[in-house]
Every structure is written in structure tokens, then in C-alpha cells.
Amino acid sequence: MSRVCVISPFTGLAGDMLLAALVDAGAPLEAVRAAVADTGLSGWDLTVERVLTHGLTGSRAVVSVTDDATSRGAGELIAMADRVRDRVVADTAVAALKAIAEVEGHLHGEDPDLVHLHELGGHDTLVDVVGVVAALRALDVRTVHCEALPIGSGTVRTAHGVLPCPAPATSALLRGALVVGTDLPGETVTPTAAALLRALGADYHPAPEMRMEATGYGVGTRTLPDRPNVAVVRLGDRAVADVRDLVVLETNLDDVTGEVLGHLLARLLDAGALDSWITPVVMKKGRPGHVLHALATPETADEVERLMFAESGTLGVRRTGVSRTALPRTTDTVHLHGMRVRRKHGPHHSKAEYEDAVAVARRTGLPLRLVLAMVTDLPEEP
Structure with a gap:
């Protein structure tokens, strides 16, 4: 069987909310603490407390700090995460931190290894990143699915001043993620959460059929007037094949170079296509040509089609509905x-x-x- 974790970011997602939700769903807190301790981080303690909010009981992760280092260089955090003895946890945590470093370095014109992290350089980031990956590992989760992330409006205050929501780093880290607008003001998805989803290879397509085992509620630090500020995780075993209705988009091309065709395949995948491929054909008047194909979900088909038109210059794209059976993996x-x-x-x-x-x-x-x-x-x- 394949253990699946489905994340439902009801009011958004932060690293501490995801960590608390996983512990609430059954991840052993001691395994999380042990993984964080491997990093050599000093002056911290992690507890998880039960919280009642708007009639819903969940868990909140609390990091208590006794040293005053509030920011660190990205290279230092990455080196600390790489000390975790479980290599799967270490590699995934390092991937998340490197994603943050690369985005921050690009935004500020600095080498990612040398970039200095302000809000993201404290204890919380390392505890959240290593803790979430260790919790998933302890739960034997092999696949992570995430529902659409609600994006807030307004501004967020950072070390660089007041910035629009979502902050530029978060926006960059969410490239390829499924998002939706919300009436909530301020930051609803943090850079740490976005980096974790990227490093975990989160799937934003509809979750597969699974046998439910546990549900966890992670409570955030912000209090909302009319709803609980929570992220929800559902754990289950995927024991059956996933049968899904999909769309095949294709177009005939006889005036596009091989270099452009190769570029197109990668761009279609970036746009949400599940697969893309090219078939050589002989067209009218004996001209050699190609058929460009893309497999997409009904939700992403419009964007994939738009990209086909824009990148190839074609004047027509065919659509065919198909049913795909995918075995558990x-x-x-x-x-x-x-x-x-x-x-x-x-x-x-x-x-x-x-x-x-x-x-x-x-x-x-x-x-x-x-x-x-x-x-x-x-x-x-x-």
C-alpha cells in the first residue's frame, strides 16, 4: 500500500501549522525532536499544545527559544539540516532550504550560498522544515497532495519594508502550485510552507481514492474573527488504482524547428501537463511534420492549450477526452x-x-x- 497525506489549507499554510497538524494526526513528537536535535541547533524546545478555536480542537506547535540568534545565513541553515542522520529527512530538508536560498538570492542579487536570511533565518524555520519532513517520514508517507492554497491580499511587513501579499519570495516558491484567491487579508501562505511543498513534490491534482486513517488539525498563531485558523491533513492508504478523466490536446506542425519543439515539451509540463510528446508524421503534399501532444487534467487543459497556441504558432488544437488508469506508486x-x-x-x-x-x-x-x-x-x- 502507498501512504498518502492530503493537505487542506483551510485558511492558509505555514510550516508550524503543517507540523502541528501532522503531530495531531499521529506523528510522534519525539521523532520530530530527535531529528531537529541532529542539526546541532541549540537553545530551543518544541512543544505541541491543544487549542480550542471556534469550536474546533486542534494542535499548535510552539518553539521556545533561549538564545538570541534571530537570523542566519542560508549556508549555515543548510549545513545544519544536512547533519540529520536519516538521509531521506536530511536531503528533503536541504532541498527546501536551498529553494528558499535560491529565491532570496535571485531577488536580492546575491549568491544563494551567501544570502542572509532575516525572518527565515531563526530557529522556527529549521525546526519547521526538519520537523515536517521527519513527521512525514515517521508516518511513512510516500505521497503528498495539496488542495488549492488560499492567497491573501494586502501587505506584509518584512526586514526589507512593506511588501505586497504574497511576498515576492513566496510567489516565486509557489510557481507551479495551485492557488485560489481568498477574502483573508495579509500573509496566508509562508515561504517556509511553500518551500516544503516544493521539496516534497506535492501534487496539486485531485487526491486519489484512499482508505482514511487519521485527520489532524494544525492551528496557526493568528486569530481570525469568524473562523478557525487551521490547516488540515488527512492520512490514508491508497490501495486501489486511480481512474481519472483527462484531456489529450494535439496539433499538427510542419513549420517549427526541432529546438522550438524541444522547448515546447518542457514548457507544457511547466504549465501543468501530465505528459507531453511528439510524433513524426508525413503531412499533405508529402511534407514531413510533427504532431505535438499533451495530456492534461480538465482543470489545466485551458492553460496548456493557450501555451500550445502561443509557443507553436498553430491555428488549431484538437481536444479528446480520455480515461486513464494509474496504478499506485x-x-x-x-x-x-x-x-x-x-x-x-x-x-x-x-x-x-x-x-x-x-x-x-x-x-x-x-x-x-x-x-x-x-x-x-x-x-x-x-
Whole structure:
């Protein structure tokens, strides 16, 4: 079976809200504390308290701090996260922190390794990032789904002054995420939460059919006048195939270069296509051409189609409704020659993530086919 976590950001999402919701759903607090302790962070304590808000009981994560370091360099936080003994937790936490560093570095014109984090450089960020990943690991969650993130309006006050909501760093980290407007003012999604969703590879498509096991409510620090400020997680086992109605979009092209076609495939995936591919064909008058295809959900089909028109210059796109059966799958991470390699597992086959295997082949000089075989045969890491 494949353990699934579905995140419902009722009023938004912050790192501490997600951490509290996971503990509320059954993640052992001691496992979370142990992972944070591995980082070498000093002067902190993490507790989770029960809170009643607007008739709903949930959990709130509280980080108590006894030292006065409120900001750190990104490189320091990343190095601390990399000390976590569980390599899966360490690698995912490092990926989230690197995403924050890269975005902040780009926004401020600095090297990501040298960028200084202000609001994000304190204890809370490291505790939240490492804690969330450790909680998911302890719950044996293999797949994370997230419903549309509510985006607030107005402004947020930062170390750089008053900025529009969502803050520029959050906006950059949410690229590719599913969002929706809300009547709530201020910051509803934090950069830490956005970076975690990216590092976890959160899926924003409708959650698969699953057998419900637990629900957790994470309460935020802000008090709202008319509703509980909570994020909800639902845990379950996905034991059946996922049958979903999808859309195939395609167009014939005979005047587009190979370079543009290759660029188009990547752009369609960025726009939300589940898959994209090209078929060579012979068109009228014997002209060689290509059929550009994209597989999309009904929700993303319009955006994928818009991009097809804009990037290819075509004058027409065909749509066909299809039904796809997807078998349950899980992912894990192993290490080969000291390098991190992700793997996908289905009921009948396992395979390495292509880009990770290529990186190992290039660094070691081993044939790619041998690296792929070695990764497939490696036992699951604890």
C-alpha cells in the first residue's frame, strides 16, 4: 500500500501549522525532536499544545527559544539540516532550504550560498522544515497532495519594508502550485510552507481514492474573527488504482524547428501537463511534420492549450477526452557512490529518476545502463 497525506489549507499554510497538524494526526513528537536535535541547533524546545478555536480542537506547535540568534545565513541553515542522520529527512530538508536560498538570492542579487536570511533565518524555520519532513517520514508517507492554497491580499511587513501579499519570495516558491484567491487579508501562505511543498513534490491534482486513517488539525498563531485558523491533513492508504478523466490536446506542425519543439515539451509540463510528446508524421503534399501532444487534467487543459497556441504558432488544437488508469506508486531515496538518487516503485516495476542516474554516471564515469541497474537493485534505506 502507498501512504498518502492530503493537505487542506483551510485558511492558509505555514510550516508550524503543517507540523502541528501532522503531530495531531499521529506523528510522534519525539521523532520530530530527535531529528531537529541532529542539526546541532541549540537553545530551543518544541512543544505541541491543544487549542480550542471556534469550536474546533486542534494542535499548535510552539518553539521556545533561549538564545538570541534571530537570523542566519542560508549556508549555515543548510549545513545544519544536512547533519540529520536519516538521509531521506536530511536531503528533503536541504532541498527546501536551498529553494528558499535560491529565491532570496535571485531577488536580492546575491549568491544563494551567501544570502542572509532575516525572518527565515531563526530557529522556527529549521525546526519547521526538519520537523515536517521527519513527521512525514515517521508516518511513512510516500505521497503528498495539496488542495488549492488560499492567497491573501494586502501587505506584509518584512526586514526589507512593506511588501505586497504574497511576498515576492513566496510567489516565486509557489510557481507551479495551485492557488485560489481568498477574502483573508495579509500573509496566508509562508515561504517556509511553500518551500516544503516544493521539496516534497506535492501534487496539486485531485487526491486519489484512499482508505482514511487519521485527520489532524494544525492551528496557526493568528486569530481570525469568524473562523478557525487551521490547516488540515488527512492520512490514508491508497490501495486501489486511480481512474481519472483527462484531456489529450494535439496539433499538427510542419513549420517549427526541432529546438522550438524541444522547448515546447518542457514548457507544457511547466504549465501543468501530465505528459507531453511528439510524433513524426508525413503531412499533405508529402511534407514531413510533427504532431505535438499533451495530456492534461480538465482543470489545466485551458492553460496548456493557450501555451500550445502561443509557443507553436498553430491555428488549431484538437481536444479528446480520455480515461486513464494509474496504478499506485511510491518513491524513496537511496545513495550510490555518495550521491542521492530518487526511485519510483510501482506494483510491477521500479526505476531510478533519470536525472539523478545521469548525474551519478557523469561523476563516476560508469555507463548509464549500469547505474540504472545498480540503483534498481539497492535495498531500501532505513
